[in-house]
Amino acid sequence: MQSTKNPNKTLFGPAALVTAAFIGPGTVVTASLAGANYGYGLVWALLFSVFATMVLQEMAARLGIVTGRGLGENLRALVQHPLLRWPLLLLVVAAIVLGNSAYQGGNISGAGLGADAVFGDSGLLLAWKAHTGLNLWALLIGAVAALVLWFGQYKLIERCLIALVLLMSLAFIGTMLLTKPDIPALLQGAFWPVIPSGAVLSVVALIGTTVVPYSLFLHAAASAQKWPKATISTADALHAARQDIALAIPLGGLISIAIVSTAAAAFFGQQQPLENVTQLAQALTPLFGSAATWCLALGLIAAGLSSAITAPLAAAYALAGILGKPLNLKQPVFRLTWLLIIISGVLLSSLGIKPVKVIWFAQVANGILLPLICLCLLLAMNHTMLGNYKNSRWQNALGIMVLLVSLVLSGRSLALAFALV
Incomplete structure (x- = not known):
């Protein structure tokens, strides 16, 4: 007989994993460019x-x-x-x-940019790069993501990602307040x-960085x-899940709005265009002081690391479900999937490889997949x-x-992908 008491009642739950997934370096870049180019007009x-x-x-x-x-098992x-x-x-x-393997390199690189802004290019980092040709930040960030997934039970992973979401909230919202x-x-x-x-x-890019198909696989499996x-009881679980969604997803939206606001305050109306997030961090110091730069850098570290954990986790949930394997973090197919994605991301990031063809394929596949998954x-x-x-x-x-x-998002994704050919 089902209990009506929820033994897992917490302030945040699986929806926080979704927020951790969509607030990644890609969202930071997209929201920053939107704020710099159009001010607050696209909020x-x-x-x-x-x-x-x-x-x-x-x-x-x-x-x-x-x-x-999970969604993969239900699709099957x-x-x-x-x-x-x-x-x-x-x-x-x-x-x-395959798509998450390509994007994982961006997640790890984004966290590395934030780490560089906080700690700078130390002699150890430069010596390691010169000796091995690898980026030490990429290895460290990949190792942290792998350790969380290798040794973590679901509850531990959830708590780690909730902590990163809260860090992003404090960092990016703090930066917004500092920039007035x-x-x-x-x-x-x-x-x-x-x-x-x-x-x-x-406009389409801002929506597309938030509404992503792999978050659906992640959320369905994590909720189960x-x-x-x-x-x-099912009724109690649904009540808890809806409360979780009503808290975590809008918090992610607030983080994105904070990033738009920060870029708008620093760059909108200026003659110098914003080209990357590093440039935004550099521009904040003379305008708003070093605290704003530190907040932005810490937020970027949290965004990159949270996505570096959730991207391989979502891929493992999707593949294991489709193959009919148990959604168990220690199940061999599950573990091998997320491990290969982390290794791919570390190599792409640390070696400075630009996986244009892989990203092109991922854009085409995701462009077709999003409406199909919505329909399914x-x-x-x-x-x-x-x-x-x-x-x-x-x-309905x-x-x-x-x-x-x-x-519409599908058309945009496919158009961008074929523009790269």
Whole structure:
């Protein structure tokens, strides 16, 4: 008999893993460029992305809690026809596993940039680089991510990522407060949607860095593990999951808004364009003092490290589920998947390799995958296996709206990918 008491009741839960996943170096760069180029004018796009993420992640969490399985396992059960099943599953593997391998290099590099800003180029780092040709920060960050996943149980990993999310919150929101944002302009940008000239791709990019398919795999599997059916009633688990989503996902949106605000305060209206995050950190010192630079650097370390943990974790959940393997951190396929992704990321980052072809493939695969996963999720949420927990009409309406947005994101991702050819 199910207990009505939640033994895992905490302030944050699996939704914090989603926040840790989407607030990575890519989001920091995208939000910084949006703030530098358009001021506070695109904050509304971040608010919409938070809303869309909450809609999809609630469905993913509900699916995991009610079925006790991850999204990969449910896709395997939902799509039975071989002409549809294997192409879809192969696409998921290509986009999630290979794509995350490519992006892992960016996660580790981003954390390394933050570490450089805090600690500088010490003699030890330079000597190591000269002797081995490898970046010591990349090795250290990769090693931390690997240790957390190798020795950690789910609860430990969750706590580590919650700590990183809180560090990002303090760092980026602290930086925003130090730079003294223009509150009226910020509120206008949040609640008066406009698209400035040339900002269409920036709008789609801001949404695309938040609404990502691999977070759905991560959230469904993590929710099934956080609230096992044998220890808590489904109704109580869903209540806890929705509270978790309502807290963690908007917090991630607030972090993104803080980054936009910081870049807007430092660069918007200036003649010098912003080209990278390092340049933003350098610009903060003369304008707002060294505290702002330290906050930004610590936030970048946390963003890179949190994504360096969640990207391989999500890939392992996806692949293990599709192959019908247990979602166990010590299961061989699960462990081998995240280990290979971390090693790939360390090598790409430490050797300075620009994996253009791999990233091109990942963009194409992800561009096709996002609307497909949204569609499959909607189909799963209307399946009879969910019983009374199927989507309601308004939940389907919201899901369809997000699906249409994902088609726009898909077009943008594919257009950028083919522009690289």
